[in-house]
Amino acid sequence: MSSLLEVENLHVHIKTQLGVVQAVRGVSFSLEKGETLAIVGESGSGKSITVKGIMGLLPNNGRVAEGVVRMEGRELTTLPEREMQKIRGEEISMIFQDPMTSLNPTMTVGKQIMEVIHEHHPELSKETLKERAIEQIRLVGLSNPETRFGQYPHQLSGGMRQRVIIAIALACNPKILIADEPTTALDVTIQAQILDLMKELQGKIDTSIILITHNLGVVANIADRVAVMYGGRLVETGGLRDLFYETAHPYTKGLLASIPKLHEHNQQLFSILGTPPDLMDPPKGCPFAARCPHTMKVCQEYMPEYTSLSGTHKAACWLLDERAKKQGKDGADNA
Amino acid sequence: MPEERVILQVKNLKRYFNVGKNQMLKAVDDVSFSIYRGETFGLVGESGCGKSTLGRTIIRLYSATGGTVLFDGADVSGKMSAAQSHELSRRMQMIFQDPYASLNPRMKVMDIIAEGIDAHHLAKSAQERAQMVVDLLEVVGLQEEHANRFPHEFSGGQRQRIGIARALAVNPDFIIADEPISALDVSIQAQVINLLKKLQEERKLTYLFIAHDLSMVKYISDRVGVMYLGSMTELAESKELFDNPLHPYTQALLSAIPLPDPDLEQSRKRVPLQGNISSPINLPECCHFCSRCPKATEQCRKVTPKMAEVRPGHFVACHLIKPGQE
Numbered sequence: 001m002s003s004l005l006e007v008e009n010l011h012v013h014i015k016t017q018l019g020v021v022q023a024v025r026g027v028s029f030s031l032e033k034g035e036t037l038a039i040v041g042e043s044g045s046g047k048s049i050t051v052k053g054i055m056g057l058l059p060n061n062g063r064v065a066e067g068v069v070r071m072e073g074r075e076l077t078t079l080p081e082r083e084m085q086k087i088r089g090e091e092i093s094m095i096f097q098d099p100m101t102s103l104n105p106t107m108t109v110g111k112q113i114m115e116v117i118h119e120h121h122p123e124l125s126k127e128t129l130k131e132r133a134i135e136q137i138r139l140v141g142l143s144n145p146e147t148r149f150g151q152y153p154h155q156l157s158g159g160m161r162q163r164v165i166i167a168i169a170l171a172c173n174p175k176i177l178i179a180d181e182p183t184t185a186l187d188v189t190i191q192a193q194i195l196d197l198m199k200e201l202q203g204k205i206d207t208s209i210i211l212i213t214h215n216l217g218v219v220a221n222i223a224d225r226v227a228v229m230y231g232g233r234l235v236e237t238g239g240l241r242d243l244f245y246e247t248a249h250p251y252t253k254g255l256l257a258s259i260p261k262l263h264e265h266n267q268q269l270f271s272i273l274g275t276p277p278d279l280m281d282p283p284k285g286c287p288f289a290a291r292c293p294h295t296m297k298v299c300q301e302y303m304p305e306y307t308s309l310s311g312t313h314k315a316a317c318w319l320l321d322e323r324a325k326k327q328g329k330d331g332a333d334n335a
Numbered sequence: 336m337p338e339e340r341v342i343l344q345v346k347n348l349k350r351y352f353n354v355g356k357n358q359m360l361k362a363v364d365d366v367s368f369s370i371y372r373g374e375t376f377g378l379v380g381e382s383g384c385g386k387s388t389l390g391r392t393i394i395r396l397y398s399a400t401g402g403t404v405l406f407d408g409a410d411v412s413g414k415m416s417a418a419q420s421h422e423l424s425r426r427m428q429m430i431f432q433d434p435y436a437s438l439n440p441r442m443k444v445m446d447i448i449a450e451g452i453d454a455h456h457l458a459k460s461a462q463e464r465a466q467m468v469v470d471l472l473e474v475v476g477l478q479e480e481h482a483n484r485f486p487h488e489f490s491g492g493q494r495q496r497i498g499i500a501r502a503l504a505v506n507p508d509f510i511i512a513d514e515p516i517s518a519l520d521v522s523i524q525a526q527v528i529n530l531l532k533k534l535q536e537e538r539k540l541t542y543l544f545i546a547h548d549l550s551m552v553k554y555i556s557d558r559v560g561v562m563y564l565g566s567m568t569e570l571a572e573s574k575e576l577f578d579n580p581l582h583p584y585t586q587a588l589l590s591a592i593p594l595p596d597p598d599l600e601q602s603r604k605r606v607p608l609q610g611n612i613s614s615p616i617n618l619p620e621c622c623h624f625c626s627r628c629p630k631a632t633e634q635c636r637k638v639t640p641k642m643a644e645v646r647p648g649h650f651v652a653c654h655l656i657k658p659g660q661e
Contacts, residue, residue: 042520042521042522042523043520157612187381187382187547187612188381188547188549188588188591188592189381189587189588189591189608190381191591191593192590192591192593192605192608193608195593214520214521215593216521216595217592217593217594217595217600218593219595220593220594220595220596220597220599220600220601221593221600221601240597241597244595244596244597245597254522255521255522256595258521258522258524258525259521259525259550259595260550260551260553260554261550261594261595261596262549262550262553262577262589262592262594269525269528269529269554270525271522271525271526271528271529272522272525272526273526275490275492275493275523
C-alpha cells in the first residue's frame with residue numbers, strides 16, 4: 001500500500017446525444033515513486049480519459065461512475081473542486097499533446113510560468129517569482145533564459161514551446177507528471193530532444209511520470225512499466241521487458257507486429273483486421289474478441305480475468321487461463 | 336537505368352512563395368530526381384522541409400517557379416492545353432493526408448468516387464457507373480452498401496480507403512500519396528499500407544510516397560529521398576539508405592527514431608542534433624543544414640552543396656563526402 005498513486009476499478013462514463021459511452025471500464029493500476037508508466041493504446045481506447053478522470057479534468061458530460069483514485073492514501077475522486085485545484089499543479093501536473101494550443105498566445109512565456117507559481121505560493125514576491133521562472137526556463141534547457149522570459153509563444157518553435165510547457169508543469173515540483181502524447185506533434189529529431197529532457201529532469205527532481213502514447217518506440221525509450229489499453233480496459237500490464245519480449249496478449253502482439261522494424265529487412269507487415277469496438281454498446285466479453293486471431297466462444301461471452309504471469313506482468317486473455325490450456329486449446333504461444 | 340523505365344523526371348524544380356516584402360520562402364529549391372515505372376519512391380523529411388509542396392507542384396496543384404517535370408517524356412510543368420491537362424489528371428492522382436478533410440461531407444461515397452469517372456466520361460451508362468463504384472469499393476475492402484452513405488459515417492481508416500478508391504477510379508499510372516497514414520492508428524496504418532502494396536502489384540502502379548514516419552517509408556519504398564529545408568540531401572535505394580546513411584542529417588534523423596525494442600533502443604548510440612530547423616525564409620547561400628551539423632566547416636557555411644553520386648544509385652549533397660571516399 002505504499003504506492004504513490006493507486007487507481008482501482010475506475011469507470012468513466014461520458015454522456016452524448018446518442019447515449020452513454022463507457023470510455024473506461026474498470027481500470028486498475030498503481031504508480032510507484034520515481035518510475036515512468038506508459039499507457040499505450042489506440043485513439044478511443046480510453047487512455048486520455050483515464051488520466052483526465054484521475055486529474056478531475058473530465059469534460060462536463062463525463063463523470064467517474066465507479067472506482068477509487070488514491071494518492072498517498074488520499075481519495076481524489078470525491079474531493080471538492082477547490083481541494084482538487086490545489087493538488088493539480090502542486091502534486092500532479094499534466095502536459096498536453098499540442099504545444100501550439102496549450103499556451104496562452106497573449107501572455108509572455110515568463111508570465112505564464114510565474115502565474116502557476118503564484119497560484120500555489122501567493123506569499124512570494126514578484127522578484128522571487130521572476131527568479132524562479134527564469135530558473136525554470138534554464139532547467140528545461142532553453143538558451144538565453146532572460147530573453148525567453150519576455151517572449152511570446154509565437155516567437156518559439158514547436159519543440160521550444162513543449163519545453164516551456166514542461167517548465168510550467170514542473171514549476172511547483174509535482175510528485176506526478178502526466179504527459180499526454182507529449183511528442184506526437186513534434187518531428188523525430190525534436191522528439192528525441194524532448195524525451196532526453198524528460199528523462200534528465202526525472203532524475204533531477206524525482207518525479208513519477210505517466211506517459212500516454214501510441215508510439216511503442218517512445219515507450220521503449222523511456223518507460224519502466226507499460227499498460228496496454230483496448231476498448232476501455234487494460235488488457236496487459238507489466239515491466240518494459242515483459243511487454244516487449246514476453247508479450248502475452250494477442251492485441252499487444254498484433255500491435256508490435258504491425259510496426260515495421262527499421263533494423264530488419266523484408267518482413268511481412270502484420271495487420272490487425274477490423275476496427276475497435278463501439279464503447280456505446282461495449283461487447284460483454286473480451287473487447288478484442290472480434291479482431292483476435294485466436295478467438296474462442298468463451299471470449300465473446302465472458303470478460304477474461306487477469307492472469308498473473310510473473311511478478312508485475314499480467315494480462316486479461318482467456319488463452320492464458322488454466323482451463324484453456326487443459327483442453328489443449330493452447331493457441332497462445334507464450335514465447 | 337534505361338530511359339524508358341523512367342516515368343517521372345523532375346529537373347531543377349523550384350517552388351517559391353512570396354511571403355511579404357522582400358521575403359522569399361523557397362519551399363522547394365532546385366530539386367532533381369527520377370521515379371521509375373512500378374516503383375515506390377519514398378520522400379521523407381521533417382515538417383516544413385517542402386516534401387508536400389514538392390508533391391503538389393508535381394501534380395500541378397501549385398505552379399512551378401522554375402524547372403521542369405517530365406511525365407512519360409512530356410513536359411507537364413509549364414502551360415498545357417486543356418486536353419493535355421485533362422489527360423494528365425487521369426494518369427496522375429493523389430491521396431491526401433487527412434481523411435477527415437479530403438472528402439466532401441455533403442456528397443455520398445458513390446458520387447465522391449465517381450467524380451473522376453464522370454469527368455473523364457469513363458462510364459457509358461448510370462448502371463455501368465454504379466458497377467464501377469461497387470467494384471472499386473470491393474478492391475479497397477469496403478462493401479457495396481457503403482456507396483450510399485456519407486463520409487461522416489466512416490472511421491478514419493475507412494475514409495482513407497474511400498480516398499484510395501477515388502484515386503483509383505480513373506485508372507491512373509502514378510499516384511502521389513501525401514502522408515496517407517499519419518492520421519491513422521498503428522493497427523489501421525498497417526491495413527492501409529498492405530492495401531497500397533497489394534494494389535501496386537495488381538495494377539502496376541507507381542507511387543510517390545510522402546511521409547515523415549521513416550520506418551513505414553523504409554517498409555514500403557524501393558528508393559528513398561531525404562529532404563531538408565527545400566533541398567534533397569540524400570537519395571538512395573531504401574536498404575542502402577537505411578543501412579548506410581552518409582549525409583549527417585540522414586544519420587541524425589535515423590538515429591532519432593525511437594525503436595520499438597527496449598534493448599536496442601536503450602543501448603544504441605544517438606547522433607545528437609542541436610537546435611531547430613532554421614527559418615526557410617530568405618535562406619543564405621550555404622548548406623542549409625550547416626547550423627545544426629556537428630561536422631560543418633567553413634565551406635559548408637558559404638557554398639550550397641550539389642547532389643553527387645557517391646556510389647551507384649546513392650546520391651548525397653554534402654561537401655564532406657566525395658565520390659569514392661567514405
